[in-house]
Amino acid sequence: MNLWNMTNDRRTYLNLQYGRFHGVGKNDIPELKRQKIKFPEKWIGFNEVHTYKGECTQTGVHFFLDDYQFERIWNRPTVYVKQLSKFALVATPDFSLYSDYPVAMQIWNHYRKQWLGTYWQTYGISVIPTVSWSNKNSFLWCFDGVPKDSPVILSTIGLGNDREAWKAFHEGWNAMKRRCHPSEVLIYKGKKSEKNHMFDIAII
Template identity: 25%
Template sequence: MTDPAWPLTELGVPWLDLRHAATSLPLPVLGWGSVRRRSDLPHGATWHGYVDDARFRRLWDHPDDVAQSPARVVVEPNFSIYDQSPYPVALWATYRKRWLARYWGGLGLAVIVDLNTCRRWRDLTLEGVPHGWPAYATRGYADRLDDIEAEYELARDRAGGPPGIFLVYAGGAQVAAICAGRGWTYVDDQSRVAREREVHPREATLAAPEFDADAEGCDGEG
């Protein structure tokens, strides 16, 4: 991939364009690759990138797939990095998600910035995100509640005040309760809901839309 005349940070990461920032969060919010056919996705939905990295292989090679779907809003793909990851790996993950976000924005998609970065490399979380950016997302974990608070503060500082969108994906009842109390948007983990449907079919009445957990991307409508 090359950077088509985009401004870059000192680390070589593309700067996002404020004009591409999401200002609304269309429902449903679905994981990339969770719907096998593009025709199955409701028009105007939101893709999120909190899925297995294997689903990003085609995405990086064929980024137009996202723009060709009915979704109009996209959360940056969360390429996995860990505290033990070396710096070049962490920077490469940051570069790729910012490159894709900048590219999709240029195709007319509205972008939500991913904040879910390990603590060691948190300084890279907002590399390439301009001040005033209003839309953010992260993945929730019941055993890492402090991280959600820290990520919200990052978003608040970069937005210059409470961000217009702060989406938390997954984490269970405890995370959902915190989001409700703080006025954040919470979206449940679809795979967990699907598993609960199988175990407690009568109790899972508020499940997310059907999805295919084994799909690796939107491969057309066939």
Template identity: 35%
Template sequence: MSKNKRAKAAIDDGFQPELVKSARFEGIFEIPVIDKPKRIFIPGGITPFSRRNEAPTDSEGIGFFEMDPMFADVLRNPQAYAKELKKFPVVISPDCSLYRDAPLTVQIANVYKKNAISHYWQTQGIDVFALVRWGSRDTYTTDVLPEPIAFAGIPHDSIIVISTYGCIKTKEDKYHFEAGLDACLRALTPKIVLVHGAMPEKVFGTYLKYAEFHNYPNWIARKKGG
């Protein structure tokens, strides 16, 4: 691709408007809405996208809980993978990273991208479960923004997916994760929460009465029998 064509693609198509041409939007940042799934399915496991060829297509959910480069092609061209992903009973929203130390603008952009791709896949007949990710305090409170951007476009009173993998290593990590979880449950009132990664009692114990929780070990722990 020529330099001019690359520049045009980045400027004109960076937010891939074709993904959201039929979308509804929510909030001041117009985040695409992920619809409630047509059916509630509790997957037997969550397989990483990069290992999808190892997953049984009748029982596994496909997730993106791995380093971003492992599914970079999906973020660039989600259309190319729609037919393949449709074979699975459920696909979880792409896990676009929300690092607490990233600029708030970047965190907002990744929320948008996650929801835009999820919406597009739903239009292609894929059952998508909404992943909820929060980063800095500004994403799950109204301290800075008039609305918690982490929860924009996520269905209420339905099923959601969250992940602790890499998010509860330090005391500060645990604080922000639990604070975000509390805000998430209050804002979305989910009926079912699928948790990818460790689910320690100290973090989750207070909240288990508010929804039906299902825990899934990360891929490495799963392969080790954890």
């Protein structure tokens, strides 16, 4: 990784003071390294990390939550590295890519997701890429920085019985397969109960 360190500068640069990483695509999106990933036995949301009493080495952390519950990891990235490093696997943050957001804001949220995942990898944390998209136009950049032939994770929360939403999801699914060639896709469907998260695994 091409790490540009500006920690000696008293100014802040939207986390560039902590690291600037090799970027890909027209927007210089940080590129994650492909890692050997073993799916953990259990997953918890980031909002549970601070109070979690279970075995961290057998637990993964996801960010399929409202953005306000994890915006702090971008605002203070150094604070959470030690905490997250205890877990078996950490998904990159699922910052929202709403189709009615300005495109610049959508790209910014994708950049932040990739930057944090790459930053965590420099500390030896096992990271699984979270993939998401908004509409067909987002396919031009929303997979930038996601390593090919790697497991990925995504969510179907909120799709419900909306036929148009599912149609858009399947268009994004097919675009993801073409661009990322994921080896496996872990699909988060929501909580089955307070302590048991529900996942499906799709082999591509």
